[in-house]
Amino acid sequence: MSETHAMPHRRPGLSPHQASRRRMSQGSRLPIATPARRNKPRLKLTRWIGLSVFGAWVLIAIFGPLFSPYPMGAFVSDEIYGGMSAAHWLGTDYMGRDMLSRILTGARYTVGLAVVAALLSSLVGAGFGMLTVLLPRWLEEGIRRIFDTLISIPSKMMALVMVSAFGTSIPLLIIAAVLSYAPGAFRISHSLATNLATLEYVQVARTRGEGRFYIAAVEIMPNMIQSVLTDMGMRFVFIVLLLSGMSFLGLGVQPPAADLGSLVRENIGGLSQGALAVIAPALAIGTLTIGANLLIDSLSNSRGSQKE
Amino acid sequence: MRNTMPKLVLGRLSSSLLTLFLVSLVIFAITSLLPGDTAQQILGQFATPEQVAALRVELGLDQPALLRYWHWLSGFATGDLGMSASNGMAVSQLMNDRLPNSLLLAAITTAISVPVALLMGLVAAMRRGGNVDRVLNIVTLSMVAVPEFLVATIAVLIFAVHLGWLPALSYVSTVDNLGDFVRIYAMPVLTLCCVLIAQMARMTRAALIDQLDSAYIEMARLKGVPPMRRVLRHALPNAVGPIANAVALSLSYLLGGVIIVETIFNYPGIASLMVDAVSNRDLALVQACAMLFCGAYLILVMVADLCAILSNPRLRNR
Numbered sequence: 001m002s003e004t005h006a007m008p009h010r011r012p013g014l015s016p017h018q019a020s021r022r023r024m025s026q027g028s029r030l031p032i033a034t035p036a037r038r039n040k041p042r043l044k045l046t047r048w049i050g051l052s053v054f055g056a057w058v059l060i061a062i063f064g065p066l067f068s069p070y071p072m073g074a075f076v077s078d079e080i081y082g083g084m085s086a087a088h089w090l091g092t093d094y095m096g097r098d099m100l101s102r103i104l105t106g107a108r109y110t111v112g113l114a115v116v117a118a119l120l121s122s123l124v125g126a127g128f129g130m131l132t133v134l135l136p137r138w139l140e141e142g143i144r145r146i147f148d149t150l151i152s153i154p155s156k157m158m159a160l161v162m163v164s165a166f167g168t169s170i171p172l173l174i175i176a177a178v179l180s181y182a183p184g185a186f187r188i189s190h191s192l193a194t195n196l197a198t199l200e201y202v203q204v205a206r207t208r209g210e211g212r213f214y215i216a217a218v219e220i221m222p223n224m225i226q227s228v229l230t231d232m233g234m235r236f237v238f239i240v241l242l243l244s245g246m247s248f249l250g251l252g253v254q255p256p257a258a259d260l261g262s263l264v265r266e267n268i269g270g271l272s273q274g275a276l277a278v279i280a281p282a283l284a285i286g287t288l289t290i291g292a293n294l295l296i297d298s299l300s301n302s303r304g305s306q307k308e
Numbered sequence: 309m310r311n312t313m314p315k316l317v318l319g320r321l322s323s324s325l326l327t328l329f330l331v332s333l334v335i336f337a338i339t340s341l342l343p344g345d346t347a348q349q350i351l352g353q354f355a356t357p358e359q360v361a362a363l364r365v366e367l368g369l370d371q372p373a374l375l376r377y378w379h380w381l382s383g384f385a386t387g388d389l390g391m392s393a394s395n396g397m398a399v400s401q402l403m404n405d406r407l408p409n410s411l412l413l414a415a416i417t418t419a420i421s422v423p424v425a426l427l428m429g430l431v432a433a434m435r436r437g438g439n440v441d442r443v444l445n446i447v448t449l450s451m452v453a454v455p456e457f458l459v460a461t462i463a464v465l466i467f468a469v470h471l472g473w474l475p476a477l478s479y480v481s482t483v484d485n486l487g488d489f490v491r492i493y494a495m496p497v498l499t500l501c502c503v504l505i506a507q508m509a510r511m512t513r514a515a516l517i518d519q520l521d522s523a524y525i526e527m528a529r530l531k532g533v534p535p536m537r538r539v540l541r542h543a544l545p546n547a548v549g550p551i552a553n554a555v556a557l558s559l560s561y562l563l564g565g566v567i568i569v570e571t572i573f574n575y576p577g578i579a580s581l582m583v584d585a586v587s588n589r590d591l592a593l594v595q596a597c598a599m600l601f602c603g604a605y606l607i608l609v610m611v612a613d614l615c616a617i618l619s620n621p622r623l624r625n626r
Contacts, residue, residue: 149331154563161335165589248571249586251583251587286454
């Protein structure tokens with residue numbers, strides 16, 4: 001690795017010495033109730049809960065359909081809204097299909113769609129965020145204006161308006177999610193990149209005559225990748241909520257395919273009798289998003305305490 | 309110094325207006341990219357090309373896009389937002405009928421959630437790192453990530469199915485007494501409150517802790533000011549701006565949450581009107597509702613910004 005590669009990685013984090021000096025200048029804190037110290041066991045706990053719940057869902061999304069006891073669309077029981085039984089662990093749905101099989105496949109849709117959309121949002125947002133710093137001023141302002149406009153449209157509005165115009169389809173849902181969530185990723189990475197771009201090693205690279213893409217990819221990106229990844233995790237949670245919400249409204253994933261939101265919608269008629277077919281997919285979404293949220297929060301918290 | 313303030317407020321106001329204008333462009337562009345579609349859709353698949361062409365002239369779809377945009381935009385000033393394609397009523401009439409219901413739902417939710425959230429945020433900040441704070445942290449962190457329909461489902465299971473206190477997912481249109489009123493609003497409001505309170509409490513806690521970490525609070529502590537007084541008299545007044553900011557930003561969540569809640573409980577508000585319009589691909593109605601929601605969102609964000617700016621002398625003089 002050349003020197004220019006190694007240098008930037010160390011730059012933004014303050015050394016312990018610098019950090020303590022900075023803290024002193026803000027007024028020293030007495031040792032009582034220092035949050036970092038007190039919170040340590042809790043951080044570990046939420047991280048493990050988050051990791052195991054979220055990890056389980058990722059595994060289910062990848063491998064789950066392999067283990068599903070029945071085909072997703074097969075009518076396997078005469079009983080509708082059946083309860084738990086040995087043949088149907090999570091009961092049956094409003095048409096007598098096996099709920100466990102449907103959830104295993106539905107999870108793949110929910111997680112898969114959200115992962116793709118979150119990746120694209122971060123790619124678009126962070127990509128523009130880094131590059132605009134290196135573009136001419138007027139172009140930077142123009143791109144910022146576009147993203148500022150998009151961020152002012154609530155995500156559900158964007159999705160609803162797009163579905164009303166083009167009809168729903170999986171690519172359209174992904175585009176709607178990216179249009180709603182790329183601007184946020186852009187804002188964060190743009191402000192990070194703006195700070196990084198003023199640092200000396202970027203100036204040095206500029207003076208050396210490096211191209212824009214080189215500076216963005218080699219000098220700026222490695223120093224913000226961790227924040228971008230944490231941000232992507234948050235976007236994942238939002239997108240799961242958005243897409244399952246759309247499916248719940250009947251405007252998302254369409255039959256015969258079904259994500260977890262569509263499963264809740266299909267079986268909502270069984271709610272008044274307390275059917276497992278409604279509760280199970282709703283809980284599935286809840287645990288997925290809560291797990292992911294706990295994990296991300298503990299990761300970003302521990303990064304914060306490392307900096308202190 | 310004095311006169312920078314009105315200038316700042318005016319600047320923020322005009323920038324919001326510009327954004328609203330750009331948002332209207334985006335919404336119109338998305339819904340008008342397929343100009344022939346609307347007429348085709350109203351008439352169905354089996355319409356003759358002549359019928360479609362005639363309807364396009366009638367709807368003004370043969371005019372250039374910019375002209376149509378101008379007519380649409382000026383419609384907001386005159387109140388003429390076009391006709392609903394699915395039931396032939398005026399869009400403005402439909403919205404007028406539904407808007408008060410949604411506003412009432414939002415008002416009740418706000419009135420309940422703001423005090424609860426502020427109290428929770430305050431307690432968590434005062435007991436930072438303690439057990440109460442830890443539990444509140446995990447609870448609010450989980451609630452923020454929960455989809456509305458899970459909360460609604462659980463609420464229905466508990467209150468309607470098991471306890472039988474409330475009707476499940478049905479809207480009663482007659483309000484005779486307070487009991488009916490509570491019965492109608494209990495579950496929608498509860499569902500909306502859950503996420504809203506969690507979010508607001510987290511932001512309130514963060515805003516207060518920001519103040520509690522500052523040097524003057526440490527000074528007060530060293531002087532021997534008791535904790536209660538330290539928080540209520542010293543920190544809270546300085547945190548009012550950031551907390552107001554947090555409240556306004558959290559309230560913008562309502563705009564998304566209400567869409568699911570009105571649908572699941574069959575509540576006759578503006579959001580369920582819009583969802584129906586999207587299902588029927590009733591574009592005029594969708595456009596108008598989307599503008600209403602985006603406008604409300606922009607107002608809340610602007611209020612949040614103004615609270616932050618006005619309460620912080622450093623930002624004020626920037």
